[in-house]
Amino acid sequence: RGSLERALRNAGLAPYVCGSPGERAQRAEEKKARISIGREAGCRVAILGYGRNDASSGATAAQVIADLEALGRSTGMRWVPVTISPHTTSTDGWATVGNQTVVSAAAEAVRIAVNAAIRAGLPGASGFIEYADLVESARDSGRWRAGFTAEGLHPNEAAIASVATTIDVSLIARLL
Numbered sequence: 001r002g003s004l005e006r007a008l009r010n011a012g013l014a015p016y017v018c019g020s021p022g023e024r025a026q027r028a029e030e031k032k033a034r035i036s037i038g039r040e041a042g043c044r045v046a047i048l049g050y051g052r053n054d055a056s057s058g059a060t061a062a063q064v065i066a067d068l069e070a071l072g073r074s075t076g077m078r079w080v081p082v083t084i085s086p087h088t089t090s091t092d093g094w095a096t097v098g099n100q101t102v103v104s105a106a107a108e109a110v111r112i113a114v115n116a117a118i119r120a121g122l123p124g125a126s127g128f129i130e131y132a133d134l135v136e137s138a139r140d141s142g143r144w145r146a147g148f149t150a151e152g153l154h155p156n157e158a159a160i161a162s163v164a165t166t167i168d169v170s171l172i173a174r175l176l
Contacts, residue, residue: 003155003163004047004082004129011169013176016043024057025050025067035075045175046075047129049082051114052153056087056104061113065122068114072124078175081125083115083132086142088152094144102142103152112140127171134163 008015018034025048035046048071054064072079087107088100102108118128135155137143144152148159155163 003160003167004049004131004169006160006164007167007169008172010164011173013169013172015047016041019049022053023050024054024059025064025071026054026059031071032074035077039076044077045126045172046072046077046079047082047172048072048079049131051081051084051111052087055084055107055110055114058106059110061110061117064110064114065117068118069122069124072122078126079124080127080129080171080175081118081122082129083118084111085132085135085155086111086144086152088143088149090152094147094149094152096146097137097141097143100143100152108142112142115140126175129167129169129171131163131167134166135159 005015005017016038018031018038048068050068050071051064054067068081072081087103089103090100092099094100115132133139135144135148137145145159148155150156
């Protein structure tokens with residue numbers, strides 16, 4: 001599983017994962033059934049790791065932010081968004097930062113704006129989880145840390161293992 005899930009388990013928390021690959025923050029109504037299963041199972045905090053697919057699909061920052069807020073409200077729980085990681089190509093298999101190129105300047109601008117809004121505090125959110133800073137070469141660089149991805153969109157095992165031990169999940173424990 002991913003680094004956030006590992007970090008939560010390492011902290012003695014039992015996450016319930018209800019997202020699906022390729023999902024976007026849009027259409028909160030469609031996620032209500034899965035979210036309600038989590039709530040019925042005792043989940044009290046929803047961690048929203050959405051935005052990458054929205055930005056890559058052409059959504060504006062305002063749309064992504066509004067969709068995150070709507071999804072957060074629809075959970076009926078405390079909710080916490082996660083900052084969004086970059087999306088790049090590479091000429092050297094992501095072995096270096098310098099040989100990476102952002103896939104879409106427009107999607108990158110949306111990602112940066114959404115991350116800034118998340119860090120500033122989305123209305124209704126109970127804080128946020130900083131993920132992007134842990135996988136990105138520098139804040140808002142748009143490039144992965146060297147060796148942290150094998151295809152430019154998702155973290156590889158090295159990144160997952162590193163982030164699982166460095167990501168701060170104490171907020172989630174405090175919200176429970």
